[in-house]
Amino acid sequence: MERRGKIYEGKAKILYETDDPDLVIQYFKDEATAFDAKKRGIIERKGVYNNRISSVLFEYLSKQRVRTHFVKQLSEREMLVKRLEIIKIEVVVRNLSAGSLSKRLGLEEGIPLAEPVVEFFYKNDALGDPMINEDHIRLLNLATPQEVTAIRKRALLVNELLREFLDARDVILVDFKLEYGRHHGQLLLGDEITPDGCRLWDKKTLEKMDKDRFRRDLGKIEEAYQEVYRRICGEAA
Numbered sequence: 001m002e003r004r005g006k007i008y009e010g011k012a013k014i015l016y017e018t019d020d021p022d023l024v025i026q027y028f029k030d031e032a033t034a035f036d037a038k039k040r041g042i043i044e045r046k047g048v049y050n051n052r053i054s055s056v057l058f059e060y061l062s063k064q065r066v067r068t069h070f071v072k073q074l075s076e077r078e079m080l081v082k083r084l085e086i087i088k089i090e091v092v093v094r095n096l097s098a099g100s101l102s103k104r105l106g107l108e109e110g111i112p113l114a115e116p117v118v119e120f121f122y123k124n125d126a127l128g129d130p131m132i133n134e135d136h137i138r139l140l141n142l143a144t145p146q147e148v149t150a151i152r153k154r155a156l157l158v159n160e161l162l163r164e165f166l167d168a169r170d171v172i173l174v175d176f177k178l179e180y181g182r183h184h185g186q187l188l189l190g191d192e193i194t195p196d197g198c199r200l201w202d203k204k205t206l207e208k209m210d211k212d213r214f215r216r217d218l219g220k221i222e223e224a225y226q227e228v229y230r231r232i233c234g235e236a237a
């Protein structure tokens with residue numbers, strides 16, 4: 001698979017064209033940002049860990065019949081994926097209170113939620129990714145009502161599958177963000193599933209093993225990503 005021109009450079013990944021118009025390469029960088037990119041840094045080898053973690057999780061989900069953009073891992077930092085027309089919605093699923101949910105509703109962090117909570121955010125950096133509801137999605141024409149129904153249902157299934165997978169590795173899936181897109185009209189799970197976009201806590205110690213270590217200056221950031229890599233990929237880094 002030949003890597004061609006750059007299509008887009010994001011905060012943590014670069015997308016490249018290939019010789020196949022239906023396929024693109026996702027390249028994972030070490031750069032980390034938080035708070036609308038006001039905070040920036042490098043997490044050593046994050047790109048390598050995230051590419052592998054995401055590949056393993058996409059492979060697992062694909063085996064469970066979840067439709068994703070993942071094709072295969074190409075190298076340490078590159079993943080081959082189907083080209084998507086990205087839907088500009090960030091889908092967050094939560095199992096325990098944390099982050100913006102705790103802040104918005106005045107809930108202490110770490111309270112188990114009776115049912116998973118699904119939230120939608122408008123993927124728009126200039127607006128700071130505001131929370132939106134299904135009426136806003138219709139108003140902005142971001143997705144059809146049928147797509148929103150499917151996204152919600154699929155995100156909840158992904159939650160169940162990931163929770164089970166991570167629980168077996170002594171990791172609590174507190175919350176996470178997904179993105180969906182269209183490939184020849186077919187709805188596919190896109191982007192990545194990594195400690196950049198998931199809150200992962202150690203089951204025994206409740207220690208944070210995700211980007212909150214960077215956001216909140218908790219230290220031992222690389223070590224946390226490496227440990228998630230070890231537990232999910234079963235490989236020494």
Ligand code: C5P
Nearest residue numbers: 098099100101175176177196197198199
């Ligand atoms: O900040 P908040 O509590 O809303 O984040 C919920 C989940 O979504 C967290 O796991 C966070 O890492 C992820 N997220 C993300 N990208 C964003 C916002 C949130 O990956 N732009």
